Amino acid sequence: MTMPSWRETKVGNHKLGSMARAALWLVQEVGEGQIFTVAKLREAFPDIAQIDRRMRDLRDHDWEITTNREDPALLPQERRFARRGKDVWVPGQAKGPSHKASITNAQRAKVLQEDGYLCRTCGIAGGEAYEDGVEQSVLNVARRQVTLADGRVTHQLVTECKRCGRGSVDRSVDLREILSRIESLAPLERSVLSGWVKAGQRTYSSLEVLWGMYRTLPEESRKTVADALDLDGTED
Numbered sequence: 254m255t256m257p258s259w260r261e262t263k264v265g266n267h268k269l270g271s272m273a274r275a276a277l278w279l280v281q282e283v284g285e286g287q288i289f290t291v292a293k294l295r296e297a298f299p300d301i302a303q304i305d306r307r308m309r310d311l312r313d314h315d316w317e318i319t320t321n322r323e324d325p326a327l328l329p330q331e332r333r334f335a336r337r338g339k340d341v342w343v344p345g346q347a348k349g350p351s352h353k354a355s356i357t358n359a360q361r362a363k364v365l366q367e368d369g370y371l372c373r374t375c376g377i378a379g380g381e382a383y384e385d386g387v388e389q390s391v392l393n394v395a396r397r398q399v400t401l402a403d404g405r406v407t408h409q410l411v412t413e414c415k416r417c418g419r420g421s422v423d424r425s426v427d428l429r430e431i432l433s434r435i436e437s438l439a440p441l442e443r444s445v446l447s448g449w450v451k452a453g454q455r456t457y458s459s460l461e462v463l464w465g466m467y468r469t470l471p472e473e474s475r476k477t478v479a480d481a482l483d484l485d486g487t488e489d
């Protein structure tokens with residue numbers, strides 16, 4: 254495969270993720286051993302919100318990008334593209350720092366069981382046919398990059414079907430974002446979400462059950478319900 258341009262977002266039907274494009278930008282615009290600034294990187298990718306983070310992700314793929322902490326010759330805003338790592342723009346090369354072989358059979362069995370033998374991304378069960386009927390799913394255990402609540406970056410194992418594992422869609426997660434969104438939920442929303450999490454599925458809340466009952470009612474009964482909710486006064 255010839256090296257795509259960092260300006261491309263797709264090669265054939267393979268999508269180039271932000272991390273892969275950042276890698277290509279380093280190779281094509283900066284050059285190994287050369288210095289660049291984060292501002293320049295952001296300038297090249299104005300539409301990608303966290304391009305500097307995506308670039309840091311390259312360190313998981315043997316790319317060395319140094320700051321003035323490691324390289325005293327650099328100014329604080331400068332980075333050095335010290336060493337090129339894996340060809341992350343090649344399909345299958347951006348799979349994470351460790352290979353499948355390093356996941357033991359025991360780990361794999363445990364993850365599959367904990368994930369209910371379902372792809373956590375699309376929800377398909379092992380051996381089930383996809384909706385397009387083209388093939389049956391095969392489940393793998395993959396490494397998912399997770400940013401923990403304290404900001405540390407780690408990799409956790411997750412069940413994923415082969416189809417979801419293909420390509421270079423960035424499925425890394427930032428727990429801080431999820432936790433802060435939960436933090437801002439209203440108490441009712443929070444208790445509904447908590448119920449789904451405990452049940453392991455999205456169950457109907459009492460509100461949805463009531464709405465379902467209400468909408469099947471004849472008009473006269475709908476009116477009775479509306480009156481009970483005291484809608485009359487607010488609508489008229």
Ligand SMILES: [Zn+2]
Pocket residue numbers: 372373374375376377413414415416417418
């Ligand atoms: Zn899937």
